[in-house]
Amino acid sequence: MNATHYLYAAYAMTWAIHGTYLYILARKAKRLRREIEKLK
């Protein structure tokens, strides 16, 4: 494996981790919106 591939892998993993966390937050926000609607 070319050393540059490790650089791409590290950057890609960083954004994958942040992206996954933001996706979890977005799902949580969606669930909360549903619960608020139900309460209304």
Add this chain to the structure above:
Amino acid sequence: MKRGFTILAVLTAILLSFAFYAALLIAPTEQTMGNVQRIFYYHVPSAWVAFELFLINFVASVIYLIRRSAKADMIALVCAEVGVVFCTVVLITGPIWARPVWGIWWTWDLRLTLTLVLWLIYVSYLVLRRFSMSSQTPLLAAVLAVFGALDVPMVYFSIWFFRTQHPSPVIGGGGSLDPRMGRVLLYNWIAFMALAWLICWTRYRLEVAERAVHEAEAMQSLKEEEAR
């Protein structure tokens, strides 16, 4: 509030794009490691941001223990969660850098082991917050956070006081960092701090909303119980 959030989001996107460009194209190529050294521009700022968040978690936990402030409890929770995300980035990018440079993915070196322990402490903190239903949970979590924070200076100073395989400190460690590399590191640190601030803001608002919803649900079920 919404306008401030949008401004911060746009600013963060600009900062991250510029920091990415600087890491790949402005920073000079390191002579021994080559391009793989550029992982350093994501690895080091992520570690610094994680330390800052764990420090805020520590301060907020102490405030919670003194005043029993719900706001301090929420700030502690949010900072621990986002700190774990940044610490995960550190633990993933580190071995990716180590493989071509050291020839191994991982070694039980003091700095690496203490960082893994730090991650495990805050993951335990989040597991406690997530699964314990007791009213004492915030108190127990605050105590755990206060003791957990002791690991932060241990991780930071482990490469100052002990001979480890991990490279020497970037700032004040006696090493010579090219000024251009230092500037790019600073850009990435600012960009990741802005990202952390943005995520913490979002997560804090979600936590406030979630607690309000749970309170409203509890009130509603109480009313229904009374009506029966």
